[in-house]
Amino acid sequence: MSIAFTLGTYVARRFGLATLGMLTALTGLVALFDFIELLRRAATRADVGFGLVATIASLRLPFVALQIMPFAVLLGGMTAFWRLTRSSELIVARAAGVSAWGFLLGPLLVAIGLGAFGTAALSPVSSVLLARAERLDNAYLRNAGGVSALAAGRLWLRQADRDFEPRGVAILSGRPVAGRDTQSAAVFRLTDVTVWRLSSDDKPLERIEAPEARLMPGRWVLADAQVFGADRSVTPRPRVELPTELTPDRIEDSFATPDTLSFWALPGFITVLEQAGFSAVRHRLQYQSLLSLPVLAAAMALLAAGFSMRQARRGGVAQMIGAGVAAGFALFVLDRVSGEFGEAGTLPVVLAAWAPAVAGLMLALALLLHLEDG
Incomplete structure (x- = not known):
């Protein structure tokens, strides 16, 4: 068993644990604010109790986790790589002749696996539970009609x-x-x-x-x-x-929103929607966004490595980590802006959905090439 493989497995395990921990923490934080907002809306309704509010908030948890997964990969990856650099483990590995490309393969595969899991497995669960949460929300908190x-x-x-x-x-x-x-x-x-x-x-x-x-x-x-x-x-x-x-x-x-449809159900619903003469732009955009999720997660993992593997003795670690967080927010803003242009028909759906993932991947590769080979 080669040193690069052993080191890659070790780094991948540290990366995966840090990412899952960050995903859990961020999901809990967002769910807490969502729960507080639901309590505020339910305060004026005598027929809505604490249990119903807690049920709606808990049903939204998989949806929240799916939405923040790329950012959790970025922050979790930065945490893992910064700890490995601070403990000099990565410095020793490089001194032994192992390049960054050798031990980054494991974390990259973990990130792609998390993105694929979110698309293929978490999306169906999220859509079913979110649809139920919206039905409860509409029935008890919104009293919406026109179903x-x-x-x-x-x-x-x-x-x-x-x-x-x-x-x-x-x-x-x-x-x-x-x-x-x-x-x-x-x-x-x-x-x-x-x-x-x-x-x-x-x-x-x-x-x-x-x-x-x-x-x-x-x-x-x-x-x-x-x-x-x-x-x-x-x-x-x-x-x-x-x-x-x-x-x-x-x-x-009033049709089913794209978020309440799983990745596997979207193609069939898009066909039915278009055959009925309605626009399916939002649903196509959601489908392409779910397809691009593994690539976006991989881009976030590489960005985390590029912004957090700087040696502490060179200084500027805080600035590099801050720049990594800023880059993550920039990709988030780009994703929202391109999505709005895609829904408006200004950009092709495929370009609007894949632009953030491709842009993040190119930025991460350029940064790593500069740090490792530049």
Whole structure:
């Protein structure tokens, strides 16, 4: 067994332990602030107890860990490499003829493995738990309405029904038609439509079936409808209007957010979304960001090595570590800015998602080449 392999394994173990410790600490810190914010919002609601707030905060933990994983790799790596340098272990290794490239392979593989684990394994867990947390948040803390979902190509919508007193609920189901209707004022259409109208206590009032529904400003218009009453009587009606507060933008915004979909579910949902005529830019951006997570983690590991392996006798260690933290924040800002440009369509989705990872990797390689071979 060569010295480089043994040293690389040792450094990789130190790096992994420091990174996991930093990830745990940062996740706990962010979760604490999230918990305090949830307590503040729940203070005015008598039906929300401490247990529910704690449940919502705990369900968000995997999502928080996934979001801060690259920064945890940077800070954990800097901690590990700084300790190895301060104890002169890396200095002795270099004096023995082992280059930085030899013992950095292990930490690099650990970082890539953590990123791949986050993409392939943590993302599904995070999406399921975050979706549940959002449902609890919407039900008890936000009281949000207008729920919509896509299933098997059909769009499901829920809205208040103002035609009945006390106000009931209308549930619409249909297949979206891509594109705007240029023959009328309608901006959104559904085909093969079914509407269930329920009372405030969830008792069925009537069912409406129509070949098409058009979303006009402030109302749904159903043509050639069949109205089935509570007594199972059928009444043909050439035109039925349902008041609504929904708009195409509100319908699209109420779909499952990209964060509540796992890496493995995103491709199928993107296909369904685009076949229904909606924009899938946010979901494509999320998918590409998860793909680039291992590369971003590797870039953070190399940045940590480049900014923390300076020998203490040369001075300027604090400045180098500060520069490393600043570089990490700069990549975080770049990630947010490029994401905003990607969602706006200014940048291609692939470029917007991969730019921070590639930029960080190039910066880290340039720094290491300068320190090691320069």
